[in-house]
Amino acid sequence: MMQQSIADCRNAKKKDLKDPKKYFDIEKDFNLLYAAFFETYKIDLKDGIKNLTVKQFEALFQGLPNKTKLMQIIELRQMDRSKIKDSKLAKLFDEVNLNNTDDFISNSITSFSQSFKK
Template sequence: MLSLTHSSPDEFIYKDKSYKVDLAFDTVLLYLQLQQDEKLSPFEKWLQSCKLFFGSQKLPSDPKFYESAFRQIQAIITDNPYGTEEIEKDGGVEATKQFDYVRDAGAIYASFFEQYHIDLNKERGKMHWDTFKALFDGLGPKTYFQRILQIRREDPTKIDDPKARQELYDSQNYYAVDGAKTGQERTAQALNNSALGSAFKSLFEDAEKGGN
């Protein structure tokens, strides 16, 4: 969560030693996408996740380090100052099915440029996830991204005019997330992936057995 009095976290302290953590918005989005790649094994996801967040730093051979580090990273990524949003069910699209960071990348980019005059391509590797999330949540109703969300939320069955109702159906089909997991669902699944947690432990258990 963004703070006006403290810098956004960019390090992880473990046993009195500091490790730099890359929490740029594009790194976090790559991480969330990585967890959805069914072609990769849990071990491969674990390795690539470590490279994304810690780069080429020498990391300890201690499972507790990774458990603690990813628990802290999870807390940062999922933190919401206003709590969890309720799921809206009123004939339209549920709140958790409204957007996808990959599918809606163009709309998000255009909306940041439109409202904040920020070129996200130039912010890769620089803008912290906390900053990105605060700006993302603050996108106004007239931005391209929010207009798409509004189309997805509307309930066509409440429109009496057949032509207008069909136009909304067509628009919803055009802007549909195509069954892809949404931003909230990606976050929830990626950060609660028990297979990754198991990979952390089994990796070092094997290493310890091999060293005995």
């Protein structure tokens, strides 16, 4: 399922033409992307991205582990909202859904972080 998530993200622009659902937004998700790259590869995207080719970036993006918040949020965004029975998960879905959220960063990170076991 996660490999499909990555494929969907890579083809997001193409899919947007046919399917308005989005699972990844480079602008709204940049902080999560930055954290995932730093956590996984120790790459500071603010400095290190100029040293990466597009192919290298894509390969690293595809290799991000499921444990990163970015990949967990992408997976959550791909769920069918009508099939989510758990109220906390449904609320979280609504907060991170790119298709109907106004303030993604402040809402999603706070809620998503609170959902983890401490």
